[in-house]
Amino acid sequence: MPEQTDVLVVGAGPTGLAVAAELALAGVGAIVIDALPERSGQSKALALQPRSAELLDSRGWLEPLRPHIHARLAEGHFAGLPLDYSVLETRFPHQIAVEQARIEEVLEARAGRVRWAHACTAVRQSADEVAVAVETPAGPAEIAARFAVAADGAHSTVRRALGVPFPGRAARMRLAVADVTLARKPTGLAEAWAPPEFGSGGFGYLLPLGAGVYRVLFGGEEQQAKERTEPVTAAEVQRGLEAVHGDGVEVAAVRWGSRFSDASRQVERYRHGRVLFAGDAAHIHLPAGGQGLNLGLQDAFNLGWKLAAVARGDAEESLLDTYHDERHPVASRVLVNTRAQGVLTIPDPDLLALREVFGDLLAGPAANRRLAGEVSGIDIRNGIAAAPPRSSTGLRLPDTALDCARPSLLAARPVLIGPPHLEAIARPWRDRLDTAAGNAGMLVRPDGYLAWTDPDGEQGLARALGRWLGAPLQHDANTGTERTRDHA
Numbered sequence: 456m457p458e459q460t461d462v463l464v465v466g467a468g469p470t471g472l473a474v475a476a477e478l479a480l481a482g483v484g485a486i487v488i489d490a491l492p493e494r495s496g497q498s499k500a501l502a503l504q505p506r507s508a509e510l511l512d513s514r515g516w517l518e519p520l521r522p523h524i525h526a527r528l529a530e531g532h533f534a535g536l537p538l539d540y541s542v543l544e545t546r547f548p549h550q551i552a553v554e555q556a557r558i559e560e561v562l563e564a565r566a567g568r569v570r571w572a573h574a575c576t577a578v579r580q581s582a583d584e585v586a587v588a589v590e591t592p593a594g595p596a597e598i599a600a601r602f603a604v605a606a607d608g609a610h611s612t613v614r615r616a617l618g619v620p621f622p623g624r625a626a627r628m629r630l631a632v633a634d635v636t637l638a639r640k641p642t643g644l645a646e647a648w649a650p651p652e653f654g655s656g657g658f659g660y661l662l663p664l665g666a667g668v669y670r671v672l673f674g675g676e677e678q679q680a681k682e683r684t685e686p687v688t689a690a691e692v693q694r695g696l697e698a699v700h701g702d703g704v705e706v707a708a709v710r711w712g713s714r715f716s717d718a719s720r721q722v723e724r725y726r727h728g729r730v731l732f733a734g735d736a737a738h739i740h741l742p743a744g745g746q747g748l749n750l751g752l753q754d755a756f757n758l759g760w761k762l763a764a765v766a767r768g769d770a771e772e773s774l775l776d777t778y779h780d781e782r783h784p785v786a787s788r789v790l791v792n793t794r795a796q797g798v799l800t801i802p803d804p805d806l807l808a809l810r811e812v813f814g815d816l817l818a819g820p821a822a823n824r825r826l827a828g829e830v831s832g833i834d835i836r837n838g839i840a841a842a843p844p845r846s847s848t849g850l851r852l853p854d855t856a857l858d859c860a861r862p863s864l865l866a867a868r869p870v871l872i873g874p875p876h877l878e879a880i881a882r883p884w885r886d887r888l889d890t891a892a893g894n895a896g897m898l899v900r901p902d903g904y905l906a907w908t909d910p911d912g913e914q915g916l917a918r919a920l921g922r923w924l925g926a927p928l929q930h931d932a933n934t935g936t937e938r939t940r941d942h943a
């Protein structure tokens with residue numbers, strides 16, 4: 456007999472761990488598996504964008520990261536061209552420089568036990584369940600779940616097993632990343648976290664991680680011919696750095712290295728029956744501007760509470776379709792902006808001219824605000840089609856209303872803020888909804904996005920509650936109790 460669970464999360468990277476942490480907070484049982492023997496401790500990503508910082512903070516999960524923060528960078532960047540984040544209306548108008556491994560540790564502590572060395576090898580699903588074959592240290596096993604989250608990264612086994620297409624553009628540019636120690640540093644190397652520097656031969660990103668370790672990103676002709684799994688050697692890094700910094704640099708040792716590309720792909724549907732795709736399993740792109748981990752985290756915050764509501768029986772399964780509707784366009788947009796950033800980095804005799812013109816344009820406030828809002832994740836708006844004028848439905852909760860919502864968001868519960876008479880409308884959802892006094896009416900989802908605001912009209916409130924929280928409680932005259940439709 457296969458082991459049973461409500462949700463199986465495949466992949467314990469930042470995306471899978473964040474979904475599992477959200478499910479744990481909502482009291483929904485989940486099993487998390489990962490093919491690796493243990494956490495790698497390696498960090499591809501090195502920064503949190505403002506919206507991700509807000510989300511982690513809303514759960515109290517930013518606080519444990521504080522001792523590990525290297526810097527708060529007032530600038531984001533677009534292909535290395537600075538974006539001024541001080542114009543963003545957020546309590547975190549900066550990138551938070553912190554390693555992916557530290558973020559994963561914090562999430563794992565909240566996600567429950569991860570089953571390492573458990574590799575998903577096959578997936579089949581029926582109308583009622585999804586069955587996942589798992590290779591474990593004790594031999595083959597099967598786990599049956601009501602839902603599975605495919606968070607198994609760019610080369611997703613779940614995606615392949617289900618035959619889900621991954622359309623997009625193949626790699627044109629192959630790059631390498633390595634954490635190295637240096638025997639000799641290039642003159643004038645800034646010992647601070649900063650966006651990459653460019654020369655006409657492309658870029659050779661050299662960033663101090665502390666304790667004498669430097670992050671190097673590079674990509675020249677040599678890297679184009681390498682297989683993805685080929686180790687990154689010290690000699691290769693040396694040549695990569697010399698191409699940009701000249702011979703004034705000497706690599707001592709490579710601590711860790713990996714290869715990546717500018718392939719740009721996205722699954723067409725994030726939901727395939729009982730399987731939900733999230734993070735790199737759903738979308739890949741050049742890691743430009745520091746957006747991939749952030750996209751995955753935000754997928755997880757969008758999906759987690761919806762999956763919990765469906766698994767608990769509070770909401771209909773169709774709520775899961777809104778995960779696709781809301782998150783697919785956000786990643787599509789990131790694929791566009793990272794492809795544009797790719798063009799701003801590909802070695803070309805006219806690269807510096809292109810960057811100069813683009814940099815001048817970005818110095819203008821409108822262009823800066825537009826791209827800063829996009830790369831930071833602050834300007835995301837869900838489902839705006841139906842929102843009336845002056846409505847802020849679909850936007851994130853403004854910081855000005857945060858105090859009213861904070862206790863609910865810490866517990867990942869929705870909250871209705873507003874004058875007392877709104878409570879009467881919301882009473883049939885009181886088993887799942889918090890209320891808080893405030894002047895402006897707003898219904899805040901557990902992921903901090905607004906599901907209803909005053910300008911939508913009070914008649915729209917019950918509709919929004921039904922749409923996002925599921926069927927209202929109904930009085931059962933026989934037993935004198937109240938039940939939701941799904942529990943009846």
Ligand SMILES: Cc1cc2nc3c(=O)[nH]c(=O)nc-3n(C[C@H](O)[C@H](O)[C@H](O)COP(=O)(O)OP(=O)(O)OC[C@H]3O[C@@H](n4cnc5c(N)ncnc54)[C@H](O)[C@@H]3O)c2cc1C
Pocket residue numbers: 465466467468469470471488489490491499500501502555573574575576606607608609610611612613632714715733734735736742744745746747748749750751
């Ligand atoms: C050089 C580089 C720099 C980057 N810098 C940034 C940055 O600054 N900011 C940013 O936001 N993003 C950045 N990214 C992107 C970011 O690292 C990824 O988007 C992020 O790791 C995606 O997280 P994930 O959890 O979706 O997938 P992953 O981190 O890939 O995790 C997937 C997990 O699934 C597991 N797995 C795989 N197959 C199976 C299987 N069959 N069964 C079970 N488990 C399996 C893997 O072992 C892994 O632990 C960068 C990427 C690169 C390459």
